[in-house]
Amino acid sequence: MRRYIDFYLASMKIAILGQIQYSVANYFYMIGMITEPVIYLVVWTTIAKQQGGMAGGYTAGAFAAYYIIWTLVRNMNIVFTPYGWEWRIREGQLSMELMRPIHPIHGDVAYFAGWKTVVIFLWLPLAAILSWIFKPDFDIRWMEVIVFFLAIWGAYLIRTILLSLLGMITFWTTRVSAIFELYFGLELILSGRLVPMTIMPPWVQNLSNYLPFKWTFFFPIEALVGNMTDIQLWSGFGMQVLWIASGTLFLNLIWKSAIKQYSAVGG
């Protein structure tokens, strides 16, 4: 356990040092990412105003709060992508990672976790500017802050597991971008990334309860900006833990089979 903690701290340090070297590029990247929520925000704020100040139960200020927190959650949700898996298998980079006495996914989780700590600091001034422009309604309790902080890391782990599983398809075939795109389409609708889940038709909301997507987007945002009771907050976090545990189990099973397929083509 101590060795893993040491490894995580060392990897996170490497990631932070690397990101600091490119802090300006990172900032521009984050600014670019804000375009998507700002479009959603402008559209929904306009609709809310046209409908007498509210749409789907959200006021303009509630939408602003949702999409400003969205920007942080979205950044926390950036993980090693299936395209990255495709690249590292094709280029032979995975061979070097497999020679280490530590699972490559630990390397991914640790590296991106280091990156996230930089992202959180870079996000604060952006959130301040967005708040100044869009005037969000924030009514936040301490318990919400605590669960939100845990939930963004839970979301990060769930999405890492999901995209790793998707990426591992490349052990069997190296051209899987069509499957990736299908996945991202489903995620867009069923996660709360496009619109808050409560605005979606009841059958979509019902379906999303049985899938992992909403626990990576909608739940962490709602934990902070929604009106959840403490029980709802902790049971939501419990659902995240459940998805992480079952996902890890499944990942291990698939990995055992996938690694036998590895042909180390790229080197």
Place this chain on the structure above:
Amino acid sequence: MTPTISVSKLSKHYKVPEREGGMKAAVISLFNRKYRTVKAVDDISFSIEPGEIVGFLGPNGAGKTTTLKVLSGLLHPTSGAVNVLGYEPTKRSHDYLRQVALVMGNRNQLSWDLPAIDSFELQRAIYGIPVLEFKKTRDDFIDLLELKDLVNKPIRNLSLGERMKMEIVGALLHRPKVLFLDEPTIGLDVTMQRRIRAFIKEYNQRWGATVLLTSHYMADVEALCKRVIVIHHGHTLFDGELSSLVTQFSSFKTLGVTLPNPEVDLSQYGEVLTRDGARVTLRVAKAKTSQVTANLLSDLQVDDLTVEDTPIDDVIDSVFTSTEETK
């Protein structure tokens, strides 16, 4: 003594999809896909004793890298048994991975943007090396490879040779007992190649490590390996001392003759390979070497005469050529 590496009847076959060119064949292959079996490694056996440095030779596609990948646990063999340090590599146990290293001349594992000194710290954490031991090994290696002025520069700012030296340090910080080196000097200049060879030799002597090396540079093999294994088309062609390879596969010697009169025709003494001013190189059947040498010295005025074995590159080349011809 128990061998460090033991390979018995190892085969690694790949099923590769195959089709003819053109649209029609492409459409047909959607419904009726044909496969061909490629025997990358086919029924090879060898064992390597602790502390040996063995050269693993063969042309491109011979199966060298595939064998190294099986030995390092990256690939599952199709059949056969492999044992390294008492471990079955395919199980990829962490205890096993902590005792081996695979260095590939064309692969990097150090962070491109950071100075190597930071990446070495990550290697320490990965292998759980005690801090004092890590610092001592790191500093020793930095001194041996003369890297003191470079370890604080980002890797991207280093030359290819400097990067390779850093990669080797990074790969050996955990002091592996077995090294798999796949073309560690590829693309490097002569000085850098020599420096890396000396380091590998020093590491082998200091830590008693077993080394299996592939290289297309015969200078690497001659400098480091007493024993070589030659494979071609996945089969073992030769396994023994490098000097025996020359004896077995070379029936010629090379004579270098320097004459005061460069115009003299020497073709009656042997096959003239090169003529560089007054210096002529002749290829002579090994059995006739003494006689030809005596004749040259008695018939002509000779300023200088040398007798050498055929260069190892030519011997290896003749091994592969003879197998192609007998196929």
